[in-house]
Amino acid sequence: xxxxxxxxxxxxxxxxxxxxxxxxxxxxxxxxxxxxxxxxxxxxxxxxxxxxxxxxxxxxxxxxxxxxxxxxxxxxxxxxxxxxxxxxxxxxxxxxxxxxxxxxxxxxxxxxxxxxxxxxxxxxxxxxxxxxxxxxxxxxxxxxxxxxxxxxxxxxxxxxxxxxxxxxxxxxxxxxxxxxxxxxxxxxxxxxxxxxxxxxxxxxxxxxxxxxxxxxxxxxxxxxxxxxxxxxxxxxxxxxxxxxxxxxxxxxxxxxxxxxxxxxxxxxxxxxxxxxxxxxxxxxxxxxxxxxxxxxxxxxxxxxxxxxxxxxxxxxxxxxxxxxxxxxxxxxxxxxxxxxxxxxxxxxxxxxxxxxxxxxxxxxxxxxxxxxxxxxxxxxxxxxxxxxxxxxxxxxxxxxxxxxxxxxxxxxxxxxxxxxxxxxxxxxxxxxxxxxxxxxxxxxxxxxxxxxxxxxxxxxxxxxxxxxxxxxx
Amino acid sequence: xxxxxxxxxxxxxxxxxxxxxxxxxxxxxxxxxxxxxxxxxxxxxxxxxxxxxxxxxxxxxxxxxxxxxxxxxxxxxxxxxxxxxxxxxxxxxxxx
Numbered sequence: 001x002x003x004x005x006x007x008x009x010x011x012x013x014x015x016x017x018x019x020x021x022x023x024x025x026x027x028x029x030x031x032x033x034x035x036x037x038x039x040x041x042x043x044x045x046x047x048x049x050x051x052x053x054x055x056x057x058x059x060x061x062x063x064x065x066x067x068x069x070x071x072x073x074x075x076x077x078x079x080x081x082x083x084x085x086x087x088x089x090x091x092x093x094x095x096x097x098x099x100x101x102x103x104x105x106x107x108x109x110x111x112x113x114x115x116x117x118x119x120x121x122x123x124x125x126x127x128x129x130x131x132x133x134x135x136x137x138x139x140x141x142x143x144x145x146x147x148x149x150x151x152x153x154x155x156x157x158x159x160x161x162x163x164x165x166x167x168x169x170x171x172x173x174x175x176x177x178x179x180x181x182x183x184x185x186x187x188x189x190x191x192x193x194x195x196x197x198x199x200x201x202x203x204x205x206x207x208x209x210x211x212x213x214x215x216x217x218x219x220x221x222x223x224x225x226x227x228x229x230x231x232x233x234x235x236x237x238x239x240x241x242x243x244x245x246x247x248x249x250x251x252x253x254x255x256x257x258x259x260x261x262x263x264x265x266x267x268x269x270x271x272x273x274x275x276x277x278x279x280x281x282x283x284x285x286x287x288x289x290x291x292x293x294x295x296x297x298x299x300x301x302x303x304x305x306x307x308x309x310x311x312x313x314x315x316x317x318x319x320x321x322x323x324x325x326x327x328x329x330x331x332x333x334x335x336x337x338x339x340x341x342x343x344x345x346x347x348x349x350x351x352x353x354x355x356x357x358x359x360x361x362x363x364x365x366x367x368x369x370x371x372x373x374x375x376x377x378x379x380x381x382x383x384x385x386x387x388x389x390x391x392x393x394x395x396x397x398x399x400x401x402x403x404x405x406x407x408x409x410x411x412x413x414x415x416x417x418x419x420x421x422x423x424x425x426x427x428x429x430x431x432x433x434x435x436x437x438x439x440x441x442x443x444x445x446x447x448x449x450x451x452x453x454x455x456x457x458x459x460x461x462x463x464x465x466x467x468x469x470x471x472x473x
Numbered sequence: 474x475x476x477x478x479x480x481x482x483x484x485x486x487x488x489x490x491x492x493x494x495x496x497x498x499x500x501x502x503x504x505x506x507x508x509x510x511x512x513x514x515x516x517x518x519x520x521x522x523x524x525x526x527x528x529x530x531x532x533x534x535x536x537x538x539x540x541x542x543x544x545x546x547x548x549x550x551x552x553x554x555x556x557x558x559x560x561x562x563x564x565x566x567x568x569x
Contacts, residue, residue: 104548195530211528237536241529306511317488324489326563331554335564342489352499355490359500360507363480364487376514378524383517385525434528458528 006031008170011076011224016023017349018064018075020448025064025075029057029119036122040155042144044162046082047401048122049089053077056119071116072231078113079163079172083130084215085204085261086110093206094138095128097323097330097349107204108174108239109232110216121169124159128425129320130208131158133183134413137215137353138148145188147449151407154184157218161188164218171219171228171401173206174231177212178308179402179427186402186452189441190218191473194427196459197434198243200229201236210241212308212431218341220468222440228463234361238464248463257378257468258395259286260296264424265400272405274301279401282442282453282472287470293399296391297459300384301425307384308428310364310377316354323349323413385433395469401441402452430456436465440473474512476504 006023008014017023033053036045054386060074079084083093085103092098106323110120127137135143135158143158145151146166152161157174161184164172174181176194193216201214207213217228233247261283266276283293300307325331325345332344350358356454391398403423413423435456442453453472456464481497481504492500546559555562 082534099550104544104551106541197532198531237541240533243529264547301519302513303517306513309507310511321489325554325559328552329554337564338566339489341564343491346489347491350490355492356500356503356507358488358490359481359484360504362484363504363508366484366487368554373511374516375524376510376519378526379519379522380514380517382521382522382525 008167008220010221011170011219011227012168013071013072014076014088015074016071018060018070024443025057025060025119026054028077029053030073032121032169032188037161039151039166040163040168040238040326042146042162042166043161044124044143044161044166044168044391045079045281046094046125046140047090048090048341049086049120051277052089053119055120055305056114057119060117060119071118072227073113073116074116076118077121077162077170078176079124079169080110080116081126081157081160081172081174083111083126083175083206083208084173085428086120087121089123091123091206093129094126094140095349095351095354096139097345099330100330101328103204105204107215107245108201110204110235112195112232113228121144124157124163124172126131126159126174127156128354129206130177130180131316131357134180134408134410135159135184136410139351145407147188147407150409151242151412151449152187154407155185156180156401157184160218161185161190161192164188164190167175168310170233171217171224173210173215174218175215176431177208177312178431181216181218182255182402182427182437182452182454185218185439187407187450188366189450190220191222191441191469192218193225193229194234195229195462196243196428196436198241199320200232201239201242203236203238207319209312210319211315214313214431222466222473225438225469231457233351233462245460249335249462251467256290256292257397257471259291259397259399260391260395261293261399262298262301263295264297265301271401272445274406275401275451276406278443278451279453283399286471290419291471294395296395296398298391299387300380304378304428304432305424306321307377307380308424308432309360310373311381312376313357313361314365314374315361317358317365320350320354321334321360325349356446364365381432384429388417388435388456389428396457396464398429400454400456401442402426402454406447406449406451426454436462437460438465438469440469442472474505474508476501476508480504
């Protein structure tokens with residue numbers, strides 16, 4: 001057991017502390033491993049990678065002792081969501097169907113973190129196959145919110161949020177298909193980034209909805225999010241949808257920016273009064289600093305979540321077809337022939353929410369309903385993207401609360417799928433259109449619960465997005 | 474839209490899932506709720522709108538025909554629920 005005390009300030013500071021000899025990478029790794037073992041009351045970590053974390057740390061210390069250069073994330077202790085692959089380590093998307101599965105390769109995002117000498121400390125609980133907004137759908141039990149353990153941390157990257165919010169690691173990776181990074185960041189008082197679609201390679205990310213999924217960081221500060229992003233972003237030969245656009249190194253900023261917000265949503269009845277109050281204060285603050293904040297209307301607000309549901313579930317039903325009980329993952333003991341291998345392995349291996357989404361996805365893709373639902377969804381997606389692009393020619397950012405409400409009680413909304421899907425109203429737009437979006441803390445409710453504010457910006461202009469986020473946080 | 478037993482039979486067959494009586498009733502109710510919810514898409518006129526299918530703006534290009542990283546046979550078999558030294562094994566396909 002390590003007795004080392006370490007107060008985390010920022011990822012850059014940790015690297016400095018290593019170089020100045022204030023602490024060693026090994027001491028840091030031991031400190032965080034021991035902390036994650038004794039203080040994880042939130043069911044955040046599914047497994048700690050003790051051996052590889054200590055080995056990585058020892059190698060970094062050796063290089064520092066020899067006066068060799070170290071990477072931008074030297075000594076930074078990072079957890080990864082349980083749907084991101086790391087060679088030689090287990091990964092399971094918090095699903096029984098992948099119990100015992102071991103990665104045969106490392107996700108490009110993780111590989112790039114390791115290249116910069118980050119220490120991957122373990123894998124983090126999430127909703128099964130990243131499907132959920134509350135992290136109640138994990139086969140390994142719900143994750144709790146460190147702010148108040150009777151509350152959900154948000155989802156689907158709930159473990160990634162809880163681990164950083166409770167100081168069990170310095171930063172973490174999540175994945176965001178409809179808000180799965182930004183919503184838990186909002187519920188736990190963190191910064192959460194969903195980069196532009198194609199910015200960070202999806203190679204090694206267990207697929208949920210391939211035209212929506214993006215990997216992104218959870219951090220305490222905007223500067224840390226930017227550093228993580230810069231390390232992971234950029235073209236990857238292993239993901240043909242990864243973009244060739246250059247990634248900014250130094251930020252240049254304007255003096256003032258233009259923001260738009262959807263007045264009718266902010267004033268709607270579904271909005272928590274504290275959310276509205278905090279949002280109004282932020283808007284007033286921006287105006288007082290000389291920024292322009294305009295009211296905008298968006299013609300497809302009611303269609304955002306339905307469009308997302310149709311398309312993401314269709315893609316999920318297709319992507320999850322690979323779990324067949326033959327090549328990897330669970331095979332039912334009741335498998336007697338080929339059909340019973342498929343039917344039993346899938347029915348025993350998937351949880352109820354995953355089955356619900358596969359069934360709905362299968363429905364919208366089936367003969368007779370394809371045009372009315374799937375094709376229709378793709379057309380509405382085009383209209384939503386065009387309208388978003390148009391609004392972003394007039395302003396730099398679309399500003400909104402990240403979520404209508406703060407974190408809710410575990411079990412409170414579990415029986416009502418529609419109520420849970422409505423949690424995604426502000427976040428799904430960026431996944432439908434591919435635009436980057438970031439959630440930063442905007443304050444706390446009267447009950448002391450954190451809430452986030454979201455900026456959605458132009459595609460491949462994360463640089464401006466970070467400028468905006470720095471203004472707000 | 475009403476979701477009946479025939480819908481569930483057909484969809485669960487396509488999706489290779491099976492449900493007991495209780496699960497089936499819950500699925501019927503949930504699917505009805507969700508389908509009614511996504512009906513809101515019909516409120517939008519999409520005449521003449523091209524479906525948005527690919528999210529990438531870059532044109533895809535062919536990679537060079539060179540051997541890249543590959544998965545060895547041993548690695549590919551590593552996670553198989555049943556295997557021998559060369560093959561994935563499945564329960565018998567043909568009766569005697």
